[in-house]
Amino acid sequence: MTAADPFATDERRALRDLTADFTRGEIAPHLAQWELDGELPRSLHRRAADAGLLGLGIDESLGGSGGDLVDVVVMTEAIIDNGGSGGLIAGLFTHGIALPPLVAAAPPGLWDRVGRPVLAGEAITALAVTEPGGGSDVAALRTRAVRDGDAYVLDGAKTYITSGSRADHVVVAARTGGPGAAGLSLLVVDADTPGFTVSRRLDKMGWHCSDTAELAFTGCRVPAANLVGSEGQGFELLARQFVTERISLAVTAYATAQRCLDLTLAWCRERETFGKPLIARQVVRHALVEMRRLTDVSRTYARSVAVRHVNGEQVPAEAAMAKETAVQACDTVVDRAVQLFGGMGYMRESEVERHYRDARVLGIGGGATEVMTDLAARLLGYT
Numbered sequence: 001m002t003a004a005d006p007f008a009t010d011e012r013r014a015l016r017d018l019t020a021d022f023t024r025g026e027i028a029p030h031l032a033q034w035e036l037d038g039e040l041p042r043s044l045h046r047r048a049a050d051a052g053l054l055g056l057g058i059d060e061s062l063g064g065s066g067g068d069l070v071d072v073v074v075m076t077e078a079i080i081d082n083g084g085s086g087g088l089i090a091g092l093f094t095h096g097i098a099l100p101p102l103v104a105a106a107p108p109g110l111w112d113r114v115g116r117p118v119l120a121g122e123a124i125t126a127l128a129v130t131e132p133g134g135g136s137d138v139a140a141l142r143t144r145a146v147r148d149g150d151a152y153v154l155d156g157a158k159t160y161i162t163s164g165s166r167a168d169h170v171v172v173a174a175r176t177g178g179p180g181a182a183g184l185s186l187l188v189v190d191a192d193t194p195g196f197t198v199s200r201r202l203d204k205m206g207w208h209c210s211d212t213a214e215l216a217f218t219g220c221r222v223p224a225a226n227l228v229g230s231e232g233q234g235f236e237l238l239a240r241q242f243v244t245e246r247i248s249l250a251v252t253a254y255a256t257a258q259r260c261l262d263l264t265l266a267w268c269r270e271r272e273t274f275g276k277p278l279i280a281r282q283v284v285r286h287a288l289v290e291m292r293r294l295t296d297v298s299r300t301y302a303r304s305v306a307v308r309h310v311n312g313e314q315v316p317a318e319a320a321m322a323k324e325t326a327v328q329a330c331d332t333v334v335d336r337a338v339q340l341f342g343g344m345g346y347m348r349e350s351e352v353e354r355h356y357r358d359a360r361v362l363g364i365g366g367g368a369t370e371v372m373t374d375l376a377a378r379l380l381g382y383t
Helices: 010-027 031-037 042-050 069-081 086-092 100-105 108-119 234-239 242-270 282-310 316-346 351-363 369-379
Strands: 125-128 144-148 151-162 169-175 184-190 196-201 212-223
Touching (some): 010 042, 100 108, 100 234, 169 234, 184 234, 242 316, 282 316
Antiparallel strands (some): 144 151
């Protein structure tokens, strides 16, 4: 007997339809302008919350909409399938990386003040880990927080912070102890804290609608009540989310590939050269088949890893490999899409042009491809 497809239950079909309607009505018609604006409007967060999408994957008792990672996968696929983008996902759902440590360890008062308003679309939060002097080596962070009475004095700098220029609260990884991972803690810093500044907004190759910033902390007094969990627990709280983050990026990658395949297939059927549609040419058909193969394989693998993770299996190596597989597929597919669109594929008015630019960051964020490969090798015992 064939097992039921967890992605095709009645509830998830309804979720996919809801998300598709929301994307076509509230996102796709405005995305080009938001790309020019360099950020998403706050009103979009409120509308996404009202639709029940913003809090997906977070328990209803905490102000979320319930559901699990598979539900988030379904929503992400539907957003990109219907005209959204990787940058839109990053900017609208930044709390997907910022709030999980609070869900796991924040005292009730801190969650009520920060988490609930974010899930209601009334506030924006960001996660600040990466520093100007380093990227993937989280355990080597230099930003420091020193306890002084009922507060921590925070000094340091962060960079490449998604939603950093719009955030009302920033979850900051800082060193409260000695060297290494054991010395890291997480503090919630309110945007109006004296000494906290957005040093500058960063211009990027892609993800234009998702604002990215450098942040500076100079003598910031952060209430001790804003400590997430306990001192020295910061790295552990971040590491708990590595698998989910990497699966989520894999989903963004294969969903982007699928969208580009769909757009390219339609174009090749409509576009005529030398009296025939492009799809009539063998070299074009073969390119489309290869795009389909790569997309299907990466989706099947990433989805299976997501289901295993939800079922409680330990899949850190598989998550890293799923991200790599989907990123490589996406890189190839978006490149072929631009090529088959020809001159139109190089124009900013073409959706595939945006996906081409947006896709490049997927092999960098959430752990660079090279880091993922070495991590998988170690986890699999290939040493």
